[in-house]
Amino acid sequence: MSSPRLTADARRQQILDVAIDEFGRSGYFGTSMNDIAEAAGVTKPVLYQHFDSKADLYRALLDEVGTRLLETIAKATTDAADGRERTERGFAAYFGWVADHHLEFTLLFGGSARQEGEFAAQIRRINEAAATAIAGLIDVDLDPAHRETIAHGLVGLAEGASRRLVGAGESFDPDEIARVVSQLAWAGLRAVDRERR
């Protein structure tokens, strides 16, 4: 399985691609640099020509995948008419991404990264970005702390649903899920609003 020679850039990208697979399947600690090298059809030192360390490679991966996810959602929500539509499109983009990128989802939210302080911050950054966006849509009379908590809760709502969908293995219709979830979220928020005012 010896791969042909590649240019530095191509090899770097290939390593990243392969690493998503390996880390996604087995987690950070369950994957050795040898595993990745082998999967890339190459030997270990090659990895170190492109990345300073295992942690560095993983960081680069989280960054790339996380950025892509956020961009996907951002792109889908820019030209929405109102908050309601923005919410639904945001969820649709998110679930669509999950449906097409099981391994990436596992990488980000499967857990390996959540704990180890070093990477936890990076995952939090993504969560935070999503939550902040959602918090901006919450037109509800709540003190900021509660609003933040609810926003994170809604991010968790999407994450929890996705975990189940990905875990089940079957494919699913992201738009349909998004409709139900955003319906739930939106109506839920209105109810909280009514009770509070």
Added chain:
Amino acid sequence: MSSPRLTADARRQQILDVAIDEFGRSGYFGTSMNDIAEAAGVTKPVLYQHFDSKADLYRALLDEVGTRLLETIAKATTDAADGRERTERGFAAYFGWVADHHLEFTLLFGGSARQEGEFAAQIRRINEAAATAIAGLIDVDLDPAHRETIAHGLVGLAEGASRRLVGAGESFDPDEIARVVSQLAWAGLRAVDRERR
């Protein structure tokens, strides 16, 4: 810091207590058996007199903590009048538990366990139990698959909110959070119901 001699049972329990701390703080792979032994004021072989392996110790921990969480929730919800009340009490019990057990929360949901297949199943078991309980409360006209997905979403809702609360470090009023969250969940579900029927 040499501890006095303890009976086998007491030592075993102390190890479990100490291990929650260590694993909760640094994760499964970030914690060595030596770390735990040292924190317990004892040497490594003592750990192996009580647990077959590191994995075994961790399993026992997840089991104990998970069972306690589920029991707490179960106890709080048994004598509820209707679904609505059951939901609110369930969330209140959950958030109360989180408020008092930051490290346990991190242990279960901080992520270390989610990935590694061996422990992932155990965490899933807990999630599943919670989701099943919630699914039973969802009196909504949805096909079972969607109902399951929503139930997992609601579990994620609580998890996401908790993650933010625990991460912020400040203390919070679990009952207040529970009121808002269950208000959101309940009204959200009703809305989904209305649209679907």
Added chain:
DNA sequence: CTCATGAGTTACCGAAGGGTAACCGATCGT
């Protein structure tokens, strides 16, 4: 007093794995 019980220690093994030094050989510009 003494001896069995069992909690606890010291000192070690072996494997895994991150990381590196030194070398190789295909390719391409001149």
Added chain:
DNA sequence: ACGATCGGTTACCCTTCGGTAACTCATGAG
């Protein structure tokens, strides 16, 4: 044709860490 470049390999080091064999020593029963 030739030499510099650079993608790639072999072989290795060294630390960490899970796990264990063999010993020590306090304690309580008789």
